[in-house]
Amino acid sequence: MIDNTAAIDARDLRKRYGDVQAVDGVTFQVARGEFYGILGPNGAGKTTTLELVEGLRQPDEGSAHLLGEPSWPRSTRLLRRIGVQLQASAFFEKLTAREQIHTFAALYGASRERADAMLDTVGLTEKRNVRDDKLSGGQAQRLSIACALVHDPELVFLDEPTTGLDPQARRNLWDLLRGINSTGRTVVLTTHYMDEAELLCDRVAIMDAGRILRVGPPADLIRELGANNLEDVFLQLTGREYRE
Numbered sequence: 001m002i003d004n005t006a007a008i009d010a011r012d013l014r015k016r017y018g019d020v021q022a023v024d025g026v027t028f029q030v031a032r033g034e035f036y037g038i039l040g041p042n043g044a045g046k047t048t049t050l051e052l053v054e055g056l057r058q059p060d061e062g063s064a065h066l067l068g069e070p071s072w073p074r075s076t077r078l079l080r081r082i083g084v085q086l087q088a089s090a091f092f093e094k095l096t097a098r099e100q101i102h103t104f105a106a107l108y109g110a111s112r113e114r115a116d117a118m119l120d121t122v123g124l125t126e127k128r129n130v131r132d133d134k135l136s137g138g139q140a141q142r143l144s145i146a147c148a149l150v151h152d153p154e155l156v157f158l159d160e161p162t163t164g165l166d167p168q169a170r171r172n173l174w175d176l177l178r179g180i181n182s183t184g185r186t187v188v189l190t191t192h193y194m195d196e197a198e199l200l201c202d203r204v205a206i207m208d209a210g211r212i213l214r215v216g217p218p219a220d221l222i223r224e225l226g227a228n229n230l231e232d233v234f235l236q237l238t239g240r241e242y243r244e
């Protein structure tokens with residue numbers, strides 16, 4: 001039975017690329033309003049899992065439901081309710097920051113005022129007339145997040161949103177994400193920063209080699225395994241040191 005009350009209900013997802021079983025039977029549920037993290041080292045299968053759940057990729061097996069609707073095949077009705085942070089490389093070419101977000105806003109039927117407000121929320125008002133290829137990595141990252149949030153989605157997906165940001169920009173982004181979550185929005189992010197996951201997430205799924213090894217609130221996982229932190233949890237679950 002699909003759980004219609006859940007933000008995400010993913011069942012036995014599998015995806016293979018040639019010889020690589022990137023996602024190897026992943027099942028998890030995320031409650032509405034939850035801040036959920038998928039964490040694991042490079043190559044664990046986090047991005048692929050997210051893409052399957054978002055409906056950006058077709059699973060070989062399994063299925064995912066978002067807000068009670070199947071994520072594959074994609075439906076425009078569902079797409080309006082979710083926000084997906086795309087890589088900066090997915091920007092429209094040669095537009096300024098403001099033109100980018102206004103374009104996203106127009107696609108989703110969001111107002112220009114809302115688009116400008118989001119630009120301000122991510123601290124890019126001063127850069128509004130700068131073309132996207134002239135933004136720094138962190139600025140482009142924040143613009144991509146603003147674009148994902150412009151239509152005020154109920155469920156937001158972010159793939160390693162703080163990678164490449166300086167410490168101050170990371171903290172600003174954490175505040176932004178907490179703010180979104182505190183208004184009842186569901187936030188799902190992938191990260192390979194264990195400290196970030198510990199600080200932000202209500203629950204985390206620890207992934208390695210295409211599988212979820214364990215799910216729970218960070219503090220519970222740490223306590224259950226008699227660990228000092230999430231890195232220690234990873235070590236105990238896999239027998240390997242966690243490396244970024």
Ligand SMILES: Nc1ncnc2c1ncn2[C@@H]1O[C@H](COP(=O)(O)OP(=O)(O)OP(=O)(O)O)[C@@H](O)[C@H]1O
Binds near residue numbers: 043
């Ligand atoms: N399009 C693709 N074609 C072939 N192999 C892929 C593709 N995308 C991912 N893979 C492989 O699938 C595995 C899982 O990759 P994935 O990007 O999902 O992991 P990840 O946990 O998000 O890693 P990272 O933190 O490095 O982004 C890796 O071995 C990767 O090389």
